[in-house]
Amino acid sequence: xxHLGGKVVAITGGASGIGLAMATRFQAAGxxxxxxxxxxxxxxxxxxxxxxxxxxxxxxxxDVTSPxxxxxxxxxxxxxxxxxxxxxxxxGVATSGSLLETPVESWRWLFEVNVLGIxxxxxxxxxxxxxxxxxxxxxTASASGLISAPALGAYGATKHAVVGLAAVLRDELAPAGVGxxxxxxxxxxxxxxxxxxNRPEALQGPTHIDExxxxxxxxxxxxAPGPELVADAVHDGVVAxxxxxxxxxxxxxxxxxxxxxxxxxxxxxx
Ligand SMILES: NC(=O)c1ccc[n+]([C@@H]2O[C@H](COP(=O)([O-])OP(=O)(O)OC[C@H]3O[C@@H](n4cnc5c(N)ncnc54)[C@H](O)[C@@H]3O)[C@@H](O)[C@H]2O)c1
Numbered sequence: 001x002x003h004l005g006g007k008v009v010a011i012t013g014g015a016s017g018i019g020l021a022m023a024t025r026f027q028a029a030g031x032x033x034x035x036x037x038x039x040x041x042x043x044x045x046x047x048x049x050x051x052x053x054x055x056x057x058x059x060x061x062x063d064v065t066s067p068x069x070x071x072x073x074x075x076x077x078x079x080x081x082x083x084x085x086x087x088x089x090x091x092g093v094a095t096s097g098s099l100l101e102t103p104v105e106s107w108r109w110l111f112e113v114n115v116l117g118i119x120x121x122x123x124x125x126x127x128x129x130x131x132x133x134x135x136x137x138x139x140t141a142s143a144s145g146l147i148s149a150p151a152l153g154a155y156g157a158t159k160h161a162v163v164g165l166a167a168v169l170r171d172e173l174a175p176a177g178v179g180x181x182x183x184x185x186x187x188x189x190x191x192x193x194x195x196x197x198n199r200p201e202a203l204q205g206p207t208h209i210d211e212x213x214x215x216x217x218x219x220x221x222x223x224a225p226g227p228e229l230v231a232d233a234v235h236d237g238v239v240a241x242x243x244x245x246x247x248x249x250x251x252x253x254x255x256x257x258x259x260x261x262x263x264x265x266x267x268x269x270x
Contacts (some may be wrong), residue, residue, distance in 0.1 A: 014089030017190025064117030105205025
């Protein structure tokens with residue numbers, strides 16, 4: 001979508017980190033902004049920070065794991081702004097630790113939010129974008145959707161799923177004039193490694209947190225670039241209708257190493 005001014009963007013996980021940075025960037029491009037998030041307090045603060053309800057900003061408490069909640073988010077956006085053009089399916093959570101020590105409750109939570117959250121968002125917003133014949137979907141994956149990130153195996157599995165679904169979605173929505181991007185950042189400074197704050201009671205499971213590994217990622221995140229880097233790249237990716245949005249140069253070598261490993265495994269041409 002080349003012209004974003006006056007259009008509407010809806011962002012899940014919009015109260016914090018990358019989602020809030022995308023809201024700020026799209027607002028600067030002249031868009032009306034709707035934030036959906038499960039955390040009421042940070043959501044209200046984010047709306048205030050963007051200028052409040054009068055500034056063409058809407059905050060809606062929602063849970064991406066619930067289809068009904070995503071439909072209510074969509075309805076609230078349409079009631080307020082009359083249309084939606086860019087949908088950023090961004091809410092996500094992370095756990096860290098070895099695969100063999102990851103309890104099934106963590107796998108379920110990660111897939112519920114990171115993958116089914118996107119599926120629910122697509123079900124709610126997708127048909128309207130297709131009918132409109134104009135729009136763009138942004139799926140937030142991760143560099144760990146393209147490479148092997150240490151101790152992020154379960155999280156990385158969800159992000160590989162996001163990359164896979166986004167690539168097919170691009171092909172399926174292109175005839176309707178709807179673009180798709182998948183953003184794959186390296187580590188950026190957000191609250192992702194404090195995700196446990198949002199884990200539902202039913203998926204608590206046994207205590208399994210590898211404190212040393214969690215500390216390493218918290219430290220890496222504290223010293224990482226800010227989420228504005230990702231927001232700028234997403235904005236440019238939407239305008240250019242680019243599938244892969246890769247904002248983090250430090251992971252480029254690892255991505256190319258993965259491609260080389262695949263290339264080396266290819267059978268010779270018959
Ligand atoms: N920070 C990084 O290093 C990094 C790198 C690559 C990808 N990502 C991805 O970026 C996305 C945004 O994460 P972030 O880094 O900004 O972290 P963050 O924790 O700062 O923000 C995530 C937001 O998602 C919300 N959320 C969590 N569960 C939800 C649910 N069930 N329903 C609705 N909202 C929910 C949280 O309340 C929070 O506001 C995630 O998909 C994450 O996996 C982050």
